[in-house]
Amino acid sequence: MKTLLALSIGAVLAGSTLLSTSVSAVTPAPYIHTQFSVTESMQQADLLVVLVPEDSGELRLSGWDRASRNHINRAISVAAFDGKAGSQLEIVAPVGLNYGRVLLLGVGNPAELTRVKAEDMGASLSSWVNGTKAETVHVHSQLIANASDNHRITAAMSHGVELRNYRFDRFKSQPDERPAQRYSWQVALATDARAQIEQKQALAQGVFTARELTNLPGSSGYPEAFANFAKAVLEPMGVEVTILGPEQVKALGMGSLYGVSQGSDMKAHLLVARWRGNNDEAPIALVGKGNTFDTGGYNLKTQAASILRMHTDKAGGAAVVGAIQALAGQKAEAHVVGVVPLSINMISGTAQLPGDVVTAGDGSTIEIGNTDAEGRLILADGIWYAREHIKPRAIVDIATLTGAKVGALGTSYSALFTKDQQIETTLREAGELVQERVWPMPLDGYDTIVRSRIADRINTGSPGAQAGxxxxxxxxxxxxxxHIDMAGDAFNASASGIHPEGSSGYGVRLLTEWVKLFQAQQN
Structure with missing residues (x-):
């Protein structure tokens, strides 16, 4: 028996034409076309994939006659296939089998195969399958005898397949066909494996949302459009969504947020999304930078290659939306609130000027030392709003904030700033789990670097990552x-591992796993 786990239920932006003043053009639609089912028995398919532990010896699967076994095992011997993790052996037109191809995929020692490695193997499998004409794929995992390893590895591989199959093609008049294979996963126990795959599917949907929002061009993913898209995705999942428009932002005194967009026709918004997965009074707060296109303001970005990618400056906010979606989809037992301050720092006769002074929500004043350091301006009011109006037990903010972070750490790690040991430990653990790793950076000794001559603080300073x-x-x-500075991690110039070309959806998996780890330690 098999139960269909449809992957086409996600939310994505649809429509072929978007006007910069049209919010109604942002509507939900399917993300990907791949479908999964879970079974405990062999299924007919165009392609058979066998997950082979290291040193398995002669392979004998149900339904293989002597001629089939001899053909497969002869191929294994000639190719010296040993089942090491990630190794592959393709057998075309196997004797006696109704499969066009058999792919043997090594999993090494199943007990030692990490989640990340299994996800990468799933992504590699997806890429390989997409290069064939196979429409149906049967993945046989029952050589992995331990049921816990069997289900864990299968779920992780399915997650890798999903993540690699995402495409951002909504602006193409004639997009290439998306991968649309039907995968059946043969597992030790269907019920347990299905539950784990469903959890991974919910996580993938959050990643897809973040990728979609981040990939949107500036004139399509502007503040109001971003907020309304998030509402359309989250509210049907039971998430409470509040959107504060520009007049409400101004009325609450959030001049630091409002000022960044004051020169634009598309003014600042604040998105608040609450998932009540338990009865905890004090929630966990996630705050994400949502500058929907970063021109630099009057400190204008002048390099064409740099400004072309500035639609990705909303990746932190997109990660928060995606994490809330993932937690809601997983029915996580946590009370979490996502806060996304949204802006676009366009230039006009009313735009903010270098040297201006604004008043933040907490009443403190900020000198604008550089209009291109707008991310910390909008996050300031987002963090203050979370502190003052949500009363959380902890706040984690995430942003593509500084080029200095890239200079210090590259893209292998995000920079982590905190004085709370529990938050640091759990964030590092979550980062290692999903390979969105964070590295702690010092805060002590830098108290004076944002001191202003004319206001309470200035939005510049050196070293840059610490100043932010x-x-x-x-x-x-x-x-x-x-504070997580994820600069450099939002976009992939080419497909790699679980990521297709374009937005990575970075931060969704990190924040989702962190919330669950932190929640577990708090109880």
């Missing part, structure tokens, strides 16, 4: 807080 973190730390007050 020190600036933001003030607005968290006494709430346990961490």
């Amino acid at each position: 973190a020190i600036f933001l730390q003030h607005f968290a007050g006494d709430i346990p807080w961490a």
Whole structure:
């Protein structure tokens, strides 16, 4: 018996034409066309994939006669296939079998195969399958005898297949056909494996949402459009969504957020999304930078290659939306609120000027040392709003904030700033789990680097990554807080591993796993 786990239920932006003033053009639609089912028995398919532990010896699967076994095992011997993790052996037109191809895929020692390695193997499998004409794929995992390893590896591989098969093609008049294979996963126990795959599917949908939002061009993913898209995705899942428009932002005194977009026709918004997965009074707060296109303001970005990618400056906010979606889809037992300050720093006669002074929501004043350091300006009010109006037990903010972070750490790690040991430990654990790793950076000794001559603080300073973190730390007050600078991690110039070309959806998996780890330690 097999139960269909449809992957076409996600939310994505649809429509072939978007006007910069049209919010109604942002509507839900399917993300990908791949479908999964789970079974405990062999199924007919165009392609058979066998997951082979290391040193399995002669392969004998149900339904293989002597001629089939001899053909397969002779191929194994000639190719010296040993089942090491990630190794592959393709057998075309296998004797006696109704499969066009058999792919042997090594899993090494199943007990030692990490989640990340299994996900990468799933992504590699997806890429390989997409290069064939196979429409149906049967993945046989029952050589992995331990049921726990069997289900864990199968779910992780299915997740890798999903993540690699995402495509951002909504602006193409004649897009290439998306991968649309039907996968059946033969497992030790269908019920347990199905539950784990469904959890991974919910996580993948959150990643897809973040990728979609981040990939949107500036004139399509502007503040109001971003907020309304998130509402359309999240509300049907039971998430409480509140959108504050520009007049409400101004009325609450959030001049730091409002000022970044004051020169644009598309003014600042604040998105608040609450998932009540338990009865905890004090939630966990996630705050994500949502600058929907970063021109630099009057400190204009002048390099064409740089400004072309500035639609990705909303990747932190997209990660928060995706994490809330994933947690809701997984029915996570956590009370979490996502806050996304949304802006676009366009130039006009009313735009913010270098040297201006704005008043943030907490009443403190900020000198605008550089209009291109707008991310910390909008995050300041987002963090303050979370602290003042949500009363959380902890705040974690995430942003593509500084080029200095890329200079210090490259893209192998995000920079982590916090003085809370529990938050640091759990964020690092979550990062290792999904390979969205964070590296702790110091806060002590930098207290004066954002001191202003004319205001309470200035939005610039050196070293740059520390200046951003020190600036933001003030607005968290006494709430346990961490800042993640994910600059450089939002976009992939080419497909690699679980990521297709374009937005990576970075941060969704990190934040989703962190919330669950942190919640477990708090109980």
